[in-house]
Amino acid sequence: MRDSSTSKDCRAGSAADDLTTDGLTTDDLTTDDDLTTVARVIRARRSIRHYRPDPIPVAVLDELTGLALQAPSSFNLQARSLVTVTSPAGLRALTEATGGQPHPQEAPVMLVFVAESAAHQEDRGDIWETAQAGGAWSEAFAAASPEHARLFNEDLRARGLAREYAVKDAMIAASFLMIAAEAAGLATSPMNGWDEDAVKRAIGVGGRDDLHIALLMPLGHPAETRAHPGRRERALTCFSETFGRR
Secondary structure (H helix, E strand, O other): OOOOOOOHHHOOOOOOOOEOHHHOEHHHHHOOHHHHHHHHHHHHOOEOOOEOOOOOOHHHHHHHHHHHOOOOOHHHOOOEEEEEEOOHHHHHHHHHHOOOOOHHHHOOEEEEEEEEOOHHHOOOHHHHHHHHHOOOOOHHHHHHHHHHHHHHHHHHHHOOOHHHHHHHHHHHHHHHHHHHHHHOOOEEOOEOOOOHHHHHHHOOOOOOOOEEEEEEEEEEOEOOOOOOOOOOOHHHOOOOOOOOOO
């Protein structure tokens, strides 16, 4: 049974709830077209295993991957890359790397999200220049950022966390793409059950210890309809101030 002392931070779970975060009511949400659209898209998204072979137009694929790369990243290093695989040979290699799962056999596009744990060691001057030229960063902030990023990431490496942090950034980008794909009427599925070394070989980075496979994701028109499997009661997974506090 839901605790009657549940805070407003965790009381809102669906469109039927009375409150949402920041004190907004559902009436407020329905007058905000952008938020209403995003909420609808998120709630409609399902993980699809079977796909029609219909190709994805290049312009659509470019738009979706571009939106994925709008995702935020630590120090704005953008230490994640996205490989689109559409060739028969590439899809066969990913089929083998995933143990014969149906996704790469059926979907016209496979997306491989790559985490780059050594990005701070590379010349990323274009990042600092772009941020400064656009007015997002001051000259002083842009000048200091490379060293700050280096120190932060070297500390992560010393503590064995470099891969973990890079994968986080790649997963944020993957989440952006899943939502954008749903909005475009396309299906995706974040895949498990693949051999990382085999995936690396398939995309041409075999033996690269500085690159890590964060996620594989098929993209295409769904050949099946899946019902929402449901989520746990909100009070069991959303807490206020401390873990477990409702």
